[in-house]
C-alpha cells in the first residue's frame with residue numbers, strides 16, 4: 001500500500017507524524033488551524049506541497065465546525081487564519097499560494113452577492129479540500145514529463161538518479177515530485193538505482209526518502225551528503241533531480257540546504273541537474289533568488305539527534321534550512337506539470353491566473 005502523508009475524509013483530518021519515522025507510524029488529528037500551524041512548525045509534516053495542503057485542509061476542517069453571523073465575519077475569519085498559517089514556515093511559497101488563491105475566490109464570491117452565506121462557506125471548504133487531489137494529479141503529470149525528458153537523453157538505457165531531501169509521498173499528498181520522477185522511471189522499468197543523500201541536519205533523506213524507497217521496493221542507495229561529488233565522479237550518475245520550496249521568475253530555486261552544492265558538483269561533472277516543481281511552488285512575483293526569505297532552524301537540529309548530543313557543547317551553529325541554486329546551474333530544466341521548462345519560460349507559463357485555472 002502507498003504511504004499516506006495524510007487522511008482526509010468527511011471532514012476528519014489526520015496527518016502522519018514524520019518526526020516518528022522510520023520507527024513508528026502514527027497519525028495526529030487536526031481539528032483546526034492552530035493544530036495545523038503546530039504540526040507544520042514542529043515539522044511533523046514538511047515538504048513544500050504538503051505544508052500548503054495541510055494549511056488548506058486545517059482551514060477546511062475548522063470551517064466545517066463553525067457558523068458565521070455574516071459574510072463579513074466569514075471573510076475576516078478566513079483572512080486572519082490564512083495569515084496565521086502563512087507564518088508557520090517562510091521559505092516554501094505553497095502556503096502563501098493557498099492564501100492568495102482562497103482569498104481571491106472568497107472575495108469574488110462575497111462581492112458577487114449571488115450566493116448565501118452558507119453557500120459561500122461551503123465553497124471555501126470545497127476549494128480548500130480540492131488541493132489534495134489536485135496535488136496528486138499534478139505530481140503524476142510532472143513525473144512523467146521529467147522521466148521522459150531524462151530518458152530521451154539516454155536512449156534505451158536504464159538510468160541512475162541522485163536525489164536530495166524528501167520529495168516523495170511524504171512531502172506531498174501522494175506520488176511525489178522529484179521522487180515522483182524516480183517512481184515513474186521505476187514503473188517504466190528504466191530506473192537502475194536511486195541514490196539519496198542523508199540530508200543533514202534533519203535527515204529527511206535517511207529517515208524519509210530511504211524509508212519510501214524501501215517501502216516501495218525501489219532500488220535505492222543511501223549516501224552521506226559529503227559523498228555526492230565522488231558519487232558523480234565514480235558511479236555513473238545520469239541526472240540529479242531535486243524538489244523545490246520556491247522557484248522564482250528567473251529560475252533561481254530555494255530548496256533544502258545542500259541542493260546548491262549538488263548543483264555546483266553536477267555542473268563540474270557534466271551531470272544534468274533538474275528541479276521538479278509543481279506550479280504551486282513557482283513564485284513569479286519574486287524576480288530573483290536574493291529576495292527569498294530563508295528559514296533558519298534551531299541549532300539543536302545540528303547539535304543533537306533524538307535528544308542525544310553529538311557536537312561539542314558551547315559551539316556556535318549556523319543552520320539555514322534552505323539554500324538558493326542559481327538558475328544557470330539548473331542545466332537539465334525545471335520539471336513542471338506543463339512540461340520541462342527553461343527558466344526563461346517560467347513567467348509565461350505560470351502567471352497567478354494560469355495557476356488558478358490549473359488547480360480547479
Ligand SMILES: CSC[C@@H](O)[C@@H](O)C(=O)COP(=O)(O)O
Nearest residue numbers: 046047048165167171243244256
Ligand atoms: C516536494 S518537497 C520539495 C521541498 O520542499 C523539499 O526538497 C524540501 O526542501 C523540504 O524541506 P523541509 O524542511 O523538510 O520541509
